Each structure stands twice: as C-alpha cells, then as structure tokens.
Amino acid sequence: TCAFAGQKKVLAAYEEAVKCGYSGARAGRLHTPHGVFDTPMFMPVGTQATVKAVSPRELKEMGAQIILSNTYHLYLRPGTELVAEAGGLHRFMDWDGGILTDSGGFQVFSLGPLRKITEEGAAFRSHIDGSTQFLSPEIAIKAQMNLGADIIMAFDECIPYPAEYQYAKLSTERTTRWAERSQKAHTRSGQALFAIVQGGMYQDLRRVSANDLVSLDFPGYGIGGLSVGEPKPVMYEMLEQTVPLLPENKPRYLMGVGTPDCLVEAVRYGIDMFDCVFPTRVARNGTAMTKSGRLVVKNAAYAKDFLPIDENCGCYACQNFSRAYIRHLLKADEIFGLRLTTIHNLYFLLDFTKKMRQAILEDRFLSFREEFLAQYCK
C-alpha cells in the first residue's frame, strides 16, 4: 500500500513487515515507480551513471535493487539536461531497477576545492576543469528532476568532523532551510524527495534537526554527517538519538555506510537503506570482503590457492574462479581481475542485507548479529 502525505502521493511509501523484538530492526518494502524493494538494502554506488566495472545485467543478476548516482558529477559532466534529452538516467544507463541520486551536498564539500557557502548555496571549483560552479537547493533539485531518479535528496551541507558546536548549529539550521527550499523546488510527481538529518556529533542538534525535518513531512529521511571520520561508537550514539524521532512508516537511509559491522549495528537501530563506495573501491585494489573480514587476494599467500575467494559464496567469481587465478589477473593488471573482485564484494554486501532481512522476518536478528560480530574481525 502507498501511504499518502498531504496532497502528494508518497511513492517511496513504506510498509513495515516485521518489527524485531528489543531492537529497532525492521524488514520493510519500499514502493517506487521502478518496483517494490526489500529492506534492509544495500545500494551499489554508480557515481557517474555506472557501477564501476560491472554491467546492469550483472547488477540485476546479483540482486541489486536500487543503485545510487551522484548529481554533482553528472551536473558537471555530461550535464543533466543531456541526460534528460537521452530519456533520463534509467534509459541513459540501461538500468530498470530503482535509482537514488545524492544532491551534491557531500561531493561539493569533499571533492571540489570549496569556494564559499552562503545562505543561497555553495560556490566551488569543478574538480574536472577548475571552472567556478554554484549549487543551491533549487539548482540541485532541478538537476535531479532532469536525471529522473526514483528517490532524490535535499541539498544539504555535510558538516565536517570535528566541528565546533556553534558552526554545527548554524549549518544544521541552514540545511533545514535548504530542505524547505528543496521541497518547494520539487515539482516532479512520481519522484520521492528525502530530507537529510544533520547536527554534527551533538545529540541536541541531531534531535532538533530530526524534529524540524519530520515536521516538514518528507516521504523518507537520510541521516547525513556521519561516517566522516568519527569513531564508530559516536556514530552509533548519533543513530540512537536520531532514528527514534523519525516516523516508523518512512524509510531511513544512513548515507555512506558501510562495512558489514556498521550495517548490522545500524539495522539494529532501525536503518533500512545504505550506500557505500567501500566494496567497489577496495575491490579495485584487490581486497575481497568475507564474513571473517578482508582477504587481500593479491597477496603472495594465494599464488597457489586454487579455492574460490569464499566457497560458500554464490557469486559468479566464487562459482567459477580460484584465488590463484584472480591474483594472477590482478598482478597482470587485467581488467577482468577487478571485475571479479567487484562482483564478489557487491554480491557479498547485497547477500548480507538479504540475510539480515531473513533473520528479522524469522525474529532471530539479535542472535544473527551476535554470531556475525563474533566471527567478523574489523
């Protein structure tokens, strides 16, 4: 069922399937124009309209439901009007699953040499050609309407870590005003706009940010400003302060997270959606993810290891190739090597979220979490 909020049909409606006992963990289903998707879910990152080294067919095969693309990059190159002329991002990259675009709020501060932030927006220099650029809530929303993702994000400032209380306070209040401007600029029906909770690492600012954004009534909520170098216990503390204030019948998306241990903790607090470049990025330098931790398949130790990366893994790489073969490819700088480690790492995280969902539905999530954390060395 799709919930209705005000006069707009909420397309990322959230029907909660099961709530698990003591924890806030829940298994839900997310309704979008491109399908109904299961949560908890991991979203592979396809920053420039491609998940690096894998095809849409392979993504579908490994169970990807929603993938993420970045407005910042596509706005600078090839331009979001061009993508709109091509028929929108789904057509352009031949992906018929769900797409979520980030608003640029993070990339502006983490990529381009930042020029200046004002009430109006953020001026910066393009990391591609150094040209002076400007993003505001209105520009970021227009760009995302051009791209045509199923879920788009409000324009925000990801507060750096550490940050002074006063700066975090002023920035968070501005991000809330930017969320309201994002909402007013968002005129495309059939597309859900999520707000992004900020507040730095300050409990009171996190609560104010969450309450202010909830009163503006969005169909879903991102939790931003985390996984920016803070200690994990601080991230969990911010989740504990924030998640309970968000509506139970709306999706919660923890931005930029993360490793399996962070995922299982965040699901316990009630997070539904995740994205992270980690699995694809470490794959490209020859590191594979397993339930016991990382396996640097490039290491000499695996030169004559004819077993798969993980013999219990159902991915294309583990079903057909050995560690020795993948190590050989990586040492020889063969592109297929990167493809195999990427396929494995994405499959691992997609499968991990599926296993968490199953555990929640069978009301055994807390023991699943215990067993996983006991075996996984960070």
Ligand SMILES: CNc1nc2cc3c(=O)[nH]c(N)nc3c(CCN)c2[nH]1
């Ligand atoms: C890797 N850590 C991380 N923290 C983030 C915070 C925000 C954040 O606070 N705002 C936005 N718009 N994006 C963020 C992202 C990008 C997610 N793909 C983050 N990534």
Ligand SMILES: [Zn+2]
């Ligand atoms: Zn595998």
